[in-house]
Amino acid sequence: MADTCVIGLGYVGLPTACLLANTGLKVLGVDTDLETVEALSSGRTRLGEAGLDTLVSAAFKSGNLRAAAGPEASSTFIICVPTPLTADRHVDLSAVESASRAILPMLEPRNLVILESTSPVGTTRNCVGRILAESGMKPGHDFDLCYCPERVLPGNTLTELVNNDRIVGGLTPSSACRARDIYRRFCSGKIVLTDDLTAELCKLMENTYRDVNIAVANSFARIAEDAGIDVWRAIEYANLHPRVNILKPGPGVGGHCLPVDPWFLIEAYPDNTGLLTVARMVNDTQAARLLDRMTATGLLEDGQKLAVLGAAYKAGVDDPRESPSMTLACEARSRGISVSVHDPLVRPGEYRGIAVGNDFSRCIEGAAAAVVMTDHESYRGLGPEDLGSMAGRLVCDARNCLDREALSNAGFTVLVLGIGAP
Numbered sequence: 001m002a003d004t005c006v007i008g009l010g011y012v013g014l015p016t017a018c019l020l021a022n023t024g025l026k027v028l029g030v031d032t033d034l035e036t037v038e039a040l041s042s043g044r045t046r047l048g049e050a051g052l053d054t055l056v057s058a059a060f061k062s063g064n065l066r067a068a069a070g071p072e073a074s075s076t077f078i079i080c081v082p083t084p085l086t087a088d089r090h091v092d093l094s095a096v097e098s099a100s101r102a103i104l105p106m107l108e109p110r111n112l113v114i115l116e117s118t119s120p121v122g123t124t125r126n127c128v129g130r131i132l133a134e135s136g137m138k139p140g141h142d143f144d145l146c147y148c149p150e151r152v153l154p155g156n157t158l159t160e161l162v163n164n165d166r167i168v169g170g171l172t173p174s175s176a177c178r179a180r181d182i183y184r185r186f187c188s189g190k191i192v193l194t195d196d197l198t199a200e201l202c203k204l205m206e207n208t209y210r211d212v213n214i215a216v217a218n219s220f221a222r223i224a225e226d227a228g229i230d231v232w233r234a235i236e237y238a239n240l241h242p243r244v245n246i247l248k249p250g251p252g253v254g255g256h257c258l259p260v261d262p263w264f265l266i267e268a269y270p271d272n273t274g275l276l277t278v279a280r281m282v283n284d285t286q287a288a289r290l291l292d293r294m295t296a297t298g299l300l301e302d303g304q305k306l307a308v309l310g311a312a313y314k315a316g317v318d319d320p321r322e323s324p325s326m327t328l329a330c331e332a333r334s335r336g337i338s339v340s341v342h343d344p345l346v347r348p349g350e351y352r353g354i355a356v357g358n359d360f361s362r363c364i365e366g367a368a369a370a371v372v373m374t375d376h377e378s379y380r381g382l383g384p385e386d387l388g389s390m391a392g393r394l395v396c397d398a399r400n401c402l403d404r405e406a407l408s409n410a411g412f413t414v415l416v417l418g419i420g421a422p
């Protein structure tokens with residue numbers, strides 16, 4: 001019997017399982033993907049997070065962490081599975097449901113069950129709670145049930161898991177206290193206790209707040225482009241105001257959280273989420289707008305090659321899921337433009353039907369135009385000497401990270417997101 005079963009060994013579940021195991025608890029990590037379980041059992045991880053490999057091997061070596069395809073009897077169960085959107089933007093809770101069904105035959109009186117997955121308001125009690133109640137035991141009475149969202153920034157997961165403040169939402173105050181004691185074992189941030197519904201709304205508000213604020217920055221960028229102004233400079237000056245903090249405009253919002261989570265609110269509360277829907281639309285159309293600007297120069301036409309620099313959704317990560325780069329690449333291809341996508345960190349392969357490679361020279365060779373979509377370290381400051389083997393001379397910078405002056409002086413036409421022609 002384990003002390004804790006962590007169900008879902010992704011970028012939150014795996015480090016959480018390891019951190020708990022390294023505090024001395026007997027932890028069983030559970031994942032339905034057998035390759036993940038096998039890889040972990042032989043000490044390998046497939047997540048490119050700093051420090052994770054060392055943490056995983058320490059946890060396995062200590063004998064406190066094991067991995068398996070299904071849960072076993074345990075005093076605590078922590079659910080960390082994905083909650084994606086379907087193609088028509090409805091929440092897909094099937095992984096939460098199957099995790100709950102896997103716990104059901106193991107559930108015993110006085111167990112503690114925690115949901116961490118980002119979920120619509122009410123999921124803890126109406127989905128997890130309802131399934132577990134099939135045991136004949138009452139949630140919050142015979143066993144404890146909580147919602148405790150993760151808040152880590154991909155790329156900095158371990159540091160943030162340990163240092164960030166946490167919200168613990170219990171069906172009852174005593175459920176919340178028990179969950180707090182679990183997180184206290186490794187979390188040095190503040191831990192606030194509330195109910196499950198408030199905690200669920202908090203998580204969705206955090207990510208929606210960021211999405212809407214990025215849409216504000218993107219709207220300002222559009223205005224500046226039309227007005228012939230440099231939005232980057234305007235934002236810098238506006239942010240000198242003590243109560244203003246405008247975020248960065250960019251090619252759209254990627255990752256598996258910010259572009260997804262607002263839809264959980266929009267689906268459930270359509271009458272109160274007009275602003276959120278418009279923000280989503282602004283962020284989702286940034287990539288197509290960049291393409292429009294490039295083709296409007298007449299320097300990029302169908303049949304020609306566009307080099308897309310950066311497939312990851314943000315700098316320093318290897319994750320191309322929900323990336324504006326892939327949206328732009330698909331859109332370009334549908335307009336008859338051939339695309340070649342490069343990324344220094346993403347594993348070479350096909351994403352949304354488009355090949356991504358690590359060979360920079362091959363990507364830009366013969367291209368009529370290049371667009372920088374991700375401000376990876378290796379792209380910052382790229383100048384004419386780096387792009388000389390392009391066939392054309394159009395460069396688009398969606399992150400304001402290139403050596404614009406050097407490129408213009410060398411005869412390139414440079415379009416920067418958020419900067420309009422004077």
Ligand code: SAJ
Nearest residue numbers: 151152153154206207210247248250253254255257313314
């Ligand atoms: N972006 C901009 N402008 C900005 C900031 C970000 O265009 O000023 C874009 C990025 O390029 C990227 C996207 O937004 O495409 C998201 O990047 P991010 O770094 O803001 O966030 P994520 O998706 O890597 O992680 C987020 C974080 N949420 C918040 O900052 C509110 C993280 O704390 C959450 O734990 C995580 O989502 C999650 O799992 O929910």
